[in-house]
Amino acid sequence: MEYLVVLLIFVVFLQTRIMELKRSILCLAAQSGIIAGACFAIGLGAGSGLHAWLPGLLTIFVKVLFIPGAILRLAGKITDEREIVSDINVNYSTMAAAAFLVFGYLLVDHLLPGTPGRSIIAASILMIMTGLALMVMRKRAILQMIGLITLENGIYLLGLLITEGLPLVVELGVFLDVLIAVVVLVILTNRMSLSFMTTDTTVMKKLKG
Amino acid sequence: MDFLFLALVLYAMGAMTMLWPKRLEMAAHAIGMVLAAAASALTFLASATYLGTMCGWGVPAGMTLGRFGALVDIGWSGYTLVADGWSAAFLVITGLAGTIISLYGVDYGKAYRGTGIRALSGLWNLFLASMVLVLLAGDGFTFILAWEVMALVSFLLVNHESKKKETVHAAYQYMVMTHLGTAAILIAFYLIGSHSPSLLFSELAHNTLEGPLRHVAFAAAFIGFALKSGLMPLHVWLPNAHPAAPSHVSALMSGVMLKVAVYGFGRFVFYFLGMEVFAYGLIVMLVGLFSAFLGVLYASMEKDMKRILAYSSVENMGIIFATFGCGMLLVQTGHGTMAMVAFTAVLVHSLSHSIMKGLLFMSAGAVMHATGSKNVELMGALAKKMPATALFTLIGAMSLSSLPFTTGLVGEWMALQSFVTLGWQTGTQELRLLVIAAFVLMGLTGALALGCFVRLFGVVFLGRRRSALVLKAYEMPFFMLLGMGIEALLILVLGIFPMPMVQLMQASLTGGIMALPMVSTDAVVWNGIGDFANAASYSAYSPFMLMMLALIVTAILAFVLEGKGLYVQKDVTWNCGTVPTRRQQYTATGFSKPLRRAFDYILKPRKERTFLKKEHAYFGRSVHYNLFIPDQFTEKLYVPVQHLMVRLSALLHLLQQGSVRLYIGYTMIAMVAVLIWGVM
Numbered sequence: 062m063e064y065l066v067v068l069l070i071f072v073v074f075l076q077t078r079i080m081e082l083k084r085s086i087l088c089l090a091a092q093s094g095i096i097a098g099a100c101f102a103i104g105l106g107a108g109s110g111l112h113a114w115l116p117g118l119l120t121i122f123v124k125v126l127f128i129p130g131a132i133l134r135l136a137g138k139i140t141d142e143r144e145i146v147s148d149i150n151v152n153y154s155t156m157a158a159a160a161f162l163v164f165g166y167l168l169v170d171h172l173l174p175g176t177p178g179r180s181i182i183a184a185s186i187l188m189i190m191t192g193l194a195l196m197v198m199r200k201r202a203i204l205q206m207i208g209l210i211t212l213e214n215g216i217y218l219l220g221l222l223i224t225e226g227l228p229l230v231v232e233l234g235v236f237l238d239v240l241i242a243v244v245v246l247v248i249l250t251n252r253m254s255l256s257f258m259t260t261d262t263t264v265m266k267k268l269k270g
Numbered sequence: 271m272d273f274l275f276l277a278l279v280l281y282a283m284g285a286m287t288m289l290w291p292k293r294l295e296m297a298a299h300a301i302g303m304v305l306a307a308a309a310s311a312l313t314f315l316a317s318a319t320y321l322g323t324m325c326g327w328g329v330p331a332g333m334t335l336g337r338f339g340a341l342v343d344i345g346w347s348g349y350t351l352v353a354d355g356w357s358a359a360f361l362v363i364t365g366l367a368g369t370i371i372s373l374y375g376v377d378y379g380k381a382y383r384g385t386g387i388r389a390l391s392g393l394w395n396l397f398l399a400s401m402v403l404v405l406l407a408g409d410g411f412t413f414i415l416a417w418e419v420m421a422l423v424s425f426l427l428v429n430h431e432s433k434k435k436e437t438v439h440a441a442y443q444y445m446v447m448t449h450l451g452t453a454a455i456l457i458a459f460y461l462i463g464s465h466s467p468s469l470l471f472s473e474l475a476h477n478t479l480e481g482p483l484r485h486v487a488f489a490a491a492f493i494g495f496a497l498k499s500g501l502m503p504l505h506v507w508l509p510n511a512h513p514a515a516p517s518h519v520s521a522l523m524s525g526v527m528l529k530v531a532v533y534g535f536g537r538f539v540f541y542f543l544g545m546e547v548f549a550y551g552l553i554v555m556l557v558g559l560f561s562a563f564l565g566v567l568y569a570s571m572e573k574d575m576k577r578i579l580a581y582s583s584v585e586n587m588g589i590i591f592a593t594f595g596c597g598m599l600l601v602q603t604g605h606g607t608m609a610m611v612a613f614t615a616v617l618v619h620s621l622s623h624s625i626m627k628g629l630l631f632m633s634a635g636a637v638m639h640a641t642g643s644k645n646v647e648l649m650g651a652l653a654k655k656m657p658a659t660a661l662f663t664l665i666g667a668m669s670l671s672s673l674p675f676t677t678g679l680v681g682e683w684m685a686l687q688s689f690v691t692l693g694w695q696t697g698t699q700e701l702r703l704l705v706i707a708a709f710v711l712m713g714l715t716g717a718l719a720l721g722c723f724v725r726l727f728g729v730v731f732l733g734r735r736r737s738a739l740v741l742k743a744y745e746m747p748f749f750m751l752l753g754m755g756i757e758a759l760l761i762l763v764l765g766i767f768p769m770p771m772v773q774l775m776q777a778s779l780t781g782g783i784m785a786l787p788m789v790s791t792d793a794v795v796w797n798g799i800g801d802f803a804n805a806a807s808y809s810a811y812s813p814f815m816l817m818m819l820a821l822i823v824t825a826i827l828a829f830v831l832e833g834k835g836l837y838v839q840k841d842v843t844w845n846c847g848t849v850p851t852r853r854q855q856y857t858a859t860g861f862s863k864p865l866r867r868a869f870d871y872i873l874k875p876r877k878e879r880t881f882l883k884k885e886h887a888y889f890g891r892s893v894h895y896n897l898f899i900p901d902q903f904t905e906k907l908y909v910p911v912q913h914l915m916v917r918l919s920a921l922l923h924l925l926q927q928g929s930v931r932l933y934i935g936y937t938m939i940a941m942v943a944v945l946i947w948g949v950m
Contacts, residue, residue, distance in 0.1 A: 164942075164945075167949070168945060168949055171949040172948070172949060190938070190942070193934060193937070193938040193941070194938065196931065196934045197931050197932075197934050197935040197938060198931075199931075200931070205931075262929075262930055262931065263929065263931075265928070265929070265930060266927070266928045266929055268928070269928035
């Protein structure tokens with residue numbers, strides 16, 4: 062488990078430093094893969110049978126294969142590949158992620174002192190906050206989507222840990238939600254790229270009355 | 271009691287006509303209006319018999335009373351309906367006006383065929399029912415609920431001709447204003463309710479609210495009800511909403527809805543807040559006096575028939591509230607018996623105003639129906655085309671100018687009487703000065719009202735026609751004439767024999783918490799100012815005597831002048847040797863010119879004169895003259911407030927910039943803050 066957490070934190074920090082679309086998507090896939098590993102670890106630790114395997118398999122199928130695949134296809138279609146303002150933004154988001162990591166550990170120690178999954182809860186808080194920070198700091202729609210999925214992964218991991226396995230129906234529902242959200246976002250980003258010739262969300266300001 | 275429930279059921283059935291199929295819309299309208307008239311008549315009967323029994327006229331067979339002799343007293347899971355004398359007095363007003371105006375509406379509403387006529391008659395029933403429910407409500411919650419229904423339904427009725435832009439504007443202005451009023455009333459209920467065991471009126475009466483909060487509660491209640499009755503700084507919705515609404519709706523709103531606000535205010539003052547504080551009565555009286563004077567001043571300036579009437583409503587509500595304040599002062603200074611006269615005057619004038627203003631709005635509707643315009647400058651000589659309408663309007667106008675032998679004088683006479691008592695009995699110099707000022711204002715108001723209605727009647731019905739619109743005018747159909755005729759008859763009958771009305775209205779005050787002593791009605795109306803220690807004399811008005819006197823004087827004059835040919839002389843008006851044309855008669859604007867000059871500093875009229883053609887300084891000119899009287903309160907009070915609010919809301923742009931990232935940032939900050947706050 063501890064190795065998984067270290068890997069996860071590394072991947073999340075890497076995420077804050079990447080500005081290029083395709084690498085960022087691959088990084089997201091890696092992140093989701095680690096989550097899937099955590100799912101297997103927790104699931105098999107708790108019991109056996111379909112319910113132990115299914116969340117991990119679903120994570121692999123939806124979050125490692127389908128979603129990054131869809132976003133990759135989208136990224137192939139659009140032309141402007143790099144975030145225009147990059148350097149300062151990258152450093153700020155890494156700094157923020159570091160702050161969030163400290164914050165996460167502080168939070169866990171205050172709220173749940175002596176809990177066994179201390180590091181993994183802190184990591185999931187890091188993911189939630191960093192996901193939000195990515196959405197705020199990045200301008201381009203695809204990077205914002207990646208932030209959203211990072212956030213979602215964090216929430217999912219936290220839920221998994223605290224409840225030790227959600228009911229199957231709820232898990233399926235959560236996956237369906239993410240799936241549909243991503244589909245909608247992909248379609249909208251595509252439309253945006255068609256209408257504005259860019260996926261920079263700051264141009265959306267033009268739409269206000 | 272049973273009559274009232276039957277009435278509510280009939281109103282509900284009437285409201286159901288809204289759902290009838292489109293091809294039956296005329297039938298739905300007729301049935302809805304007839305149901306409304308029947309239900310209102312039942313309301314009137316029930317409350318009038320109830321007040322009759324309180325007068326000691328005997329309990330009629332088959333009438334049942336609730337606990338403590340209340341007209342109605344039932345409860346149903348948190349909703350209570352209780353009606354005592356104070357409610358019954360206003361139920362009489364509602365019932366009477368509702369019956370007559372509904373009859374008028376049977377024919378008037380037909381003009382709305384194809385444009386939501388079913389909605390009009392359905393909402394009409396709902397409107398009447400909501401007003402009856404406000405009057406019946408026995409606890410704060412039921413009251414507010416019914417009050418809100420009344421506000422919303424009246425908004426929909428005002429907005430009925432929503433194809434016109436100014437109608438929508440007026441309706442939304444009304445909506446905003448009325449909700450400010452409701453908010454104020456809610457505050458008052460909240461303050462009182464939080465210091466009593468429950469919101470039941472009987473328990474609110476024993477509230478323990480003390481200190482400054484009590485003043486706040488009074489201020490909130492006064493603002494809320496003053497707004498609904500259109501007192502001066504809060505009247506701005508009224509002159510816009512009345513012209514926008516269909517005429518019978520304006521008649522009902524002006525005749526009844528404004529009185530419902532008086533009911534609510536009385537409920538607060540008599541039962542919840544008391545009159546121990548001198549300033550309460552003083553404020554009410556002063557606000558009332560200024561509304562009366564300014565209302566009639568603006569009424570004399572307007573050219574739109576229904577705006578004239580709306581401002582005249584402001585005037586009359588001002589008189590009613592001034593009298594109310596006078597009564598409060600009398601109670602405060604320990605003259606409960608004398609206060610009885612003032613409060614009776616409030617009720618009597620409310621009733622007569624509902625009759626006469628209903629009549630005049632109906633005749634304004636008739637004129638609109640006939641000519642298609644509300645602008646008095648386009649009328650003239652309508653008396654020849656519509657003799658009956660002209661006669662009824664004349665009677666209504668006389669009553670609104672409070673001429674003798676009309677019901678308009680009865681209430682005002684008693685009001686003046688109580689002002690005299692206030693000055694005479696309380697004895698302090700300040701109050702006497704105040705009463706003198708009140709008399710000056712009331713006198714000015716009366717004179718201006720007379721001028722205003724002479725102008726209205728003269729310009730619309732007399733003289734020669736001012737535009738081609740008059741040519742196609744015609745007399746009104748039966749039901750419209752019936753409605754106006756009954757009102758006109760009532761004005762005369764109640765004006766000449768006011769005793770039963772005064773007695774009924776006085777009876778409504780004797781029960782309940784006030785427990786004012788019943789004064790001999792003869793003393794209230796008939797006897798002159800005399801020995802005040804002797805409870806037998808309070809007032810001096812005898813229309814019957816006056817009428818006899820007037821008849822005798824007329825007879826003597828007729829006898830003296832008979833045969834001398836002095837009073838019949840037919841000739842062409844001398845016009846500097848030329849034949850007078852119809853463009854040379856007084857216009858409405860011209861008629862009110864002296865007033866406009868005299869009160870220039872209050873009215874601040876705006877004039878624009880543009881020369882279309884000017885060949886010489888004195889002839890060959892063609893001028894476009896535009897006169898506009900802005901409402902000073904709108905200009906000086908509401909517009910600045912509006913600008914301030916717009917500027918303040920521009921500050922929100924700092925928060926709301928249209929950037930999605932910023933919004934996510936807010937979420938994030940909030941989340942971090944909550945987490946930190948949770949950990950601490």
